[in-house]
Structures are given as structure tokens and as C-alpha cells.
Amino acid sequence: MQRALDDSALAPQWLELELTESVSMADPERSVPMMERMKTIGLSLSIDDFGTGYADMSYLRRFPIDRLKLSISFVPDITTDPGCLAIADAIITMAHSLHLEVVAEGGGETEGQLSLLASRHCDILQGYFFSKPLPAAELEQFLRTGHSMPANLTGRASNAPLLLLQDDETLVLEYLSLVLGNEGDDVRAMSDPLRAFELLACHEFAVVLRDQRMPAMDGIAFLSRVKSMHPATIRIIHSAFDDALVTREAINRGAVYKFVDKSANNLALIHAVKDGFDSYLARRTTSHGANPAGATLHG
Structure with missing residues (x-):
């Protein structure tokens, strides 16, 4: 040498x-x-x-x-x-x-x-x-x-936490985006779980609202991963009443925060998301910035 x-x-x-x-x-x-x-x-x-x-x-x-x-x-x-x-x-x-x-x-x-x-x-x-x-x-x-x-x-943005919507039906995503966007939430909506994980890595999400029955990965499996990788994010299942039993088990394990039946009125969904945001912001305030910006990186 x-x-x-x-x-x-x-x-x-x-x-x-x-x-x-x-x-x-x-x-x-x-x-x-x-x-x-x-x-x-x-x-x-x-x-x-x-x-x-x-x-x-x-x-x-x-x-x-x-x-x-x-x-x-x-x-x-x-x-x-x-x-x-x-x-x-x-x-x-x-x-x-x-x-x-x-x-x-x-x-x-x-x-x-x-x-x-x-x-x-x-x-x-x-x-x-x-x-x-x-x-x-x-x-x-x-x-x-x-x-x-x-x-x-240089790190995940933490000034304006977002709402992530996931459903495999385009019309449902558009409807939910309209309803919750009108409440003042900054919404990101998509059906691809891999793209959703990419967004979760890039931005700070307060709440993830996810359908249970989706191809490739069901809602509980997806939200279980979210819990492991982004534990501060509040996780809500928005699905059919038939999914309530399996979701209840997931709630008991801590993988899911709440279950909202798709047949429920908009007010129930709006309240669940608002409660999720309130819970998330309360935790963030208590922890004084649990998602700090990272160190300066070199390529």
C-alpha cells in the first residue's frame, strides 16, 4: 500500500x-x-x-x-x-x-x-x-x-402530520378524501401498500385509515408493520362489519387503535379520525418531538 x-x-x-x-x-x-x-x-x-x-x-x-x-x-x-x-x-x-x-x-x-x-x-x-x-x-x-x-x-418532516388512506376501490378513496379533506385534514390516498410504506418513511403521518380486505396484504398485517416501524402513528381499520371480530383481536394486541364500520355514517368516521389526531398530537407534545430530524447525510 x-x-x-x-x-x-x-x-x-x-x-x-x-x-x-x-x-x-x-x-x-x-x-x-x-x-x-x-x-x-x-x-x-x-x-x-x-x-x-x-x-x-x-x-x-x-x-x-x-x-x-x-x-x-x-x-x-x-x-x-x-x-x-x-x-x-x-x-x-x-x-x-x-x-x-x-x-x-x-x-x-x-x-x-x-x-x-x-x-x-x-x-x-x-x-x-x-x-x-x-x-x-x-x-x-x-x-x-x-x-x-x-x-x-434530511429527515422525516414533522411540522404538519398527515392522514393516509388506503383502499383498493378508487371511488371509495375519492369519497373518503373528499369527506375528510373537508374537515381540514391533509390527506394522502392510495391503494398500493408498497407506495404507502414509502410515504410513511418520507413524511410524518398522524393517522392511517385502512381497509381490511385488500389484495397482497390485509389491513391488520399492514397496520401491524406500521406499528413496528412507525409506532407513534394511530392505526384505524375502516371496513365491513364482518371484519369486526378479527379487528377486535388486533385491537386487543395493540396493532389497531379503532375499528370503524363502513356502513356507519360519516360523523362516526370523522370523530374516529379526529380522536386519532388528538391522541397522536398529545403523544407528540408529551414526548417533545419523538421523530427528530436526522443528522446531515452524505451521498
């Missing part, structure tokens, strides 16, 4: 070596002294694909590294999979406690991924949201233009 630096005249602080987690852990008694010698040269070191190998935490503490790179195997699913989000949360918290930066590989693909990782204080994102790989000349021009993170992607 020293010869390569001498031959290229590259300053060592501009070179970072990525070491795979498995290779680093295969023979720590040999790899740790080697890392220390590389650090004396002035190189930066990172552990690549962290979270998929067999890291020994006692050795990780000894490694003279600068950052951990979250494995691309689970980062792309953090907006839809509570397990992947929990792994990312745990690694980010652990890395920061060891004074290490965290890089999310594949976490810079969608606006939702960026916003959710920003709210978790991930330091660096690596993905196609910023740019696909470029030839050298185009890369130079790209960097000279001074690209930076859009201001609205």
Missing part, C-alpha cells in the same frame, strides 16, 4: 480500504496488527457488508476502523420490513457508540429509504438515488456542480 501511494502520489487520507466482515474476523490476531499498520500510513478503513457475517463484538471494538457499511442484503427493504429496519437501527446505534460512521449500501435508492435512514442518523448513503456509476469525465463534472442532499430529505 505504501508503494502504491508513492507511485501514484496520492495523499493517504484520500484512500479508503474496504475489508469484508468475514475476512476481518477469520484471523483477528493477524488482521488487527495489519489494520493498525495501515492506519499509521494514514489510510481510512471500513468493514464492508456488515450484518451478514459472524462479527465478534470484542474484536470489533479492537479494530482501528473508521466506519461500518450496512449490508445491501437488508437495507433496500427497510421501508417495508420491520426486521430489516430493526437490524439497521441496532447496527447504527452500536456503531455510533463505538464512534464509527455508518454507510448504508443500497440505502440511497428511493426517497423513503433516504428519509428513514436520515431519521435514524445514518451518516452516509450509497445508492443510485444520487447517480449511477459514471465515466471519469462525467463524474468530474457531476462533482464540480456541487450536488447535495435536498433539504426535504
